Amino acid sequence: MKLETLRKLYVTELKSLYSAEKQILLGLKKMKVAAHHDELKQAFEQHYAETEGQIKRLEQIFDRLGESPKGQTSRATLGLIAEGEKIIKAKGQSDVIDAGLIAAAQKIEHNEIACYGTAIAYAKQLGDHESAALLQQNLDEEYATDKRLTAMAENSINREATYSTGYYEESSEYTSSSSNNIGISLSGLLLGAATGVAVGMLLAPSAGSDFRRKISSQANNLFDQFGGQLGSVSDVAKSLLDKFSAQEGKSGNNPSGPQTQNSPYGAGGPKF
Ligand SMILES: [Fe+2]
Numbered sequence: 001m002k003l004e005t006l007r008k009l010y011v012t013e014l015k016s017l018y019s020a021e022k023q024i025l026l027g028l029k030k031m032k033v034a035a036h037h038d039e040l041k042q043a044f045e046q047h048y049a050e051t052e053g054q055i056k057r058l059e060q061i062f063d064r065l066g067e068s069p070k071g072q073t074s075r076a077t078l079g080l081i082a083e084g085e086k087i088i089k090a091k092g093q094s095d096v097i098d099a100g101l102i103a104a105a106q107k108i109e110h111n112e113i114a115c116y117g118t119a120i121a122y123a124k125q126l127g128d129h130e131s132a133a134l135l136q137q138n139l140d141e142e143y144a145t146d147k148r149l150t151a152m153a154e155n156s157i158n159r160e161a162t163y164s165t166g167y168y169e170e171s172s173e174y175t176s177s178s179s180n181n182i183g184i185s186l187s188g189l190l191l192g193a194a195t196g197v198a199v200g201m202l203l204a205p206s207a208g209s210d211f212r213r214k215i216s217s218q219a220n221n222l223f224d225q226f227g228g229q230l231g232s233v234s235d236v237a238k239s240l241l242d243k244f245s246a247q248e249g250k251s252g253n254n255p256s257g258p259q260t261q262n263s264p265y266g267a268g269g270p271k272f
Helices: 006-034 038-065 075-088 094-125 129-164 167-175 181-203 206-229 232-251
Strands: none
Touching (some): 006 038, 006 075, 006 094, 038 094
């Protein structure tokens, strides 16, 4: 390939985009079939229709430029779609597969976003503002799709994928294994709870003894539920809690702690 002018590079970029969109059209069809969530299927279906429109806009640009849209293959898209095919063909939990499909689709979208951004910059540089406007419409659709996929992943599908692995159920042996991740997490939670109680008691004002009793009681419930099942970390946490509970019983306050106005919750602490 000879690249002697920016126009040549611009046309090459446009051809690569055209190749990408054609491949994506086929990829979206497969992704829609492979998806399990209705919302995800709809997103792929909607973007399929948008992609058809994007191809038409690109063809308008080629007409304007007097160039053929053919002659370039987007190898990046070939590779990204091949990656996506692995998820499409995967067996396993439906929520996890959907999370993988979103990730695969977003990799493709991000590549398109980069390519459209470049093509728009070249179009503007060359004074091809009409084409730049058409390309911008395509780019806006890619951004919107990417945003929609992110929202779907973060608001529901990634979370559902977390629970659908059965990880929590399968990890019931945490009661006898201190090296288990869940066991470690719960120990950390208990230590955090005890530390929170300690900090809460330090910050609580003299009028907040009721508040102190409540947080102490809630932390104790947590220990009753889980503490006995965990190892030495929870023992440390429990002793920390006991120490501050005893102090509460003796003085009803901690005069050396920060003043009430320093509490982010104001007098009396947070309301439960
Ligand atoms: Fe596209």
